[in-house]
Amino acid sequence: MKIAVAKEIEVGERRVALVPDTVARLVKKGLEVWVEAGAGDRSFFFDDAYEAAGAKIVSDTAKLWGEADILLKVGLPQEREDGRSEVDMLKPGAILIGFLNPLGEPAIAQKLAQRGVTAFSIELIPRSSRAQSMDALSSQASVAGYKAVLIAAAALPKYFPMLTTAAGTIAPAKVFVMGAGVAGLQAIATARRLGAVVEAFDIRPAVKEEVQSLGAKFVEVQLNEETVAAGGYAKEISEASKQRTQEVVTEHIKQSDVVITTAQVPGKKAPLLVTAEMVAQMKPGSVIVDLAAEQGGNCACTEPGKDVQWHGVTIIGPINLPSSMPVHASQMYAKNLTTLVQLLVKDSAIDLNFADDIIDAACITHGGEIRNQRVKDALASNTQQSAINS
Known part of the structure; x- marks a missing residue:
């Protein structure tokens, strides 16, 4: 053998x-x-x-x-x-x-x-x-979630943690994680370790407790359809539900310094979560790290393997993060x-x-x-x- x-x-x-x-x-x-x-x-x-x-x-x-x-x-x-x-x-x-x-x-x-x-x-x-x-998909996703936050922290032109200095108090960065699968949960945990204030969103309401256990706030959207596919993965949802989701998350994206997107559907193009209009409303200097870049991206401005500047926002589309x-x-x-x-x-x-x-x-x-x-x-x-x- x-x-x-x-x-x-x-x-x-x-x-x-x-x-x-x-x-x-x-x-x-x-x-x-x-x-x-x-x-x-x-x-x-x-x-x-x-x-x-x-x-x-x-x-x-x-x-x-x-x-x-x-x-x-x-x-x-x-x-x-x-x-x-x-x-x-x-x-x-x-x-x-x-x-x-x-x-x-x-x-x-x-x-x-x-x-x-x-x-x-x-x-x-x-x-x-x-x-x-x-489950290698999970083990490698945990690497991607961790590294995504480090990339965001390096690209963000400000501190992640709150600091009290002689020059005054510096507020902590606000991080919004979209998707609370393995990569998303690891991103939440890593961002919290670096001192950021973290919010997270997922269409699966069952992950709320996991998100909260890591010290993040869970953003809820009420959808009138099943959101969990076989094996516990997120399921592709209807256009109406996508529209409802975008309406709720837009304000959270607008207020965030860092957005990390992780939503992927096996064998299909990644769902669009962050439109160009949403990006335009973000603060200058903000950062988006799109972990779905290889599947087309969760952000409309993502280019796989590139860093893109859009209205003062940096959109990073890393490829094969576990390999890094x-x-x-x-x-x-x-x-x-x-x-x-x-x-x-x-x-x-x-x-x-x-x-x-x-x-x-x-x-x-x-x-x-x-x-x-x-x-x-x-x-x-x-x-x-x-x-x-x-």
């Missing part, structure tokens, strides 16, 4: 799928772990540490991909500069585990199915207490993957028990077919849209 760790080649990706500590755990269970040479360099886990943990360092990329029984990655398989497709480098029957974005880019699932690869998409791990230790903290992001992700691998491997053999809700939910391809209905629907929708465009 060969478990392989691929070196990420996507621009800007600094994380690695396993760290030496987790390699050691798998080796103790009798599993052979291969690590591509230099796979951990950008996250400060070097080859000698992997070797000391019991891993075999492999310089031949084609050999690593072609002989792996289970291949672990962070991001999507790529098309390499030499023209090779990483999907085609996998042997039929191999297992691939990573952030595969099957709802946003379902074509990758089709390619994996055609190759005969069994693929597990980390994004589809269910939100349950049993799956908590495998590769040490802890990799450690948490590696623990998530290790726990999932241990669920899939029994007595050094792969055991795909689809009666297990975690295995069933996360597996998107198997036996040459796409087995997840949501991914099938996303692929059909993309195919239909392509036909219309052509």
Whole structure:
């Protein structure tokens, strides 16, 4: 049983799928772990540490991909500069585990199915207490929420905490967090630690107590529809509810020094929460950090990967924030993957028990077919849209 760790080649990706500590755990269970040479360099886990943990360092990329029984990655398989497709480098029957974005880019699932690869998409791990230790979406979102506040604090031209000085008293910054999922809650906690006054909004009323437990004020909007989707995620709401929400939050945005937006819907464009008109009403020097930038942004003025100035307000659209903290992001992700691998491997053999809700939910391809209905629907929708465009 060969478990392989691929070196990420996507621009800007600094994380690695396993760290030496987790390699050691798998080796103790009798599993052979291969690590591509230099796979951990950008996250400060070097080859000698992997070797000391019991891993075999492999310089031949084609050999690593072609002989792996289970291949672990962070991001999507790529098309390499030499023209090779990483999907085609996998042997039929191999297992691939990573952030595969099957709802946003379902074509990758089709390619994996055609190759005969069994693929597990980390994004589809269910939100349950049993799956908590495998929930990489949450572990990486916590990194993003933390880092978003640090970025905002660095960009804001004033202090976060209240200060009493000989020159007078300085009022604390006002931070408004939109979305109280994992990223939002971490942002709230971090902003509070830095001394800011924090308010938070979420369409799910059930998160009110969590927000208040962190010392923030919860902004409530009464909506006459269900706002929670399967797995505890926020659900896309109607246009009428979006309008009602914007009316309520506009005044809070106007009064804030920092706005952090975190709302995302898997496989869809991020909902618009902050209009250009709202931005124009904010105080000069205010900062917006849009964590949904890669999905189009929660703010109308967001440009992914750029800092934008709009009427004196700085709108920051960071991409792949977890990668900016590769040490802890990799450690948490590696623990998530290790726990999932241990669920899939029994007595050094792969055991795909689809009666297990975690295995069933996360597996998107198997036996040459796409087995997840949501991914099938996303692929059909993309195919239909392509036909219309052509």
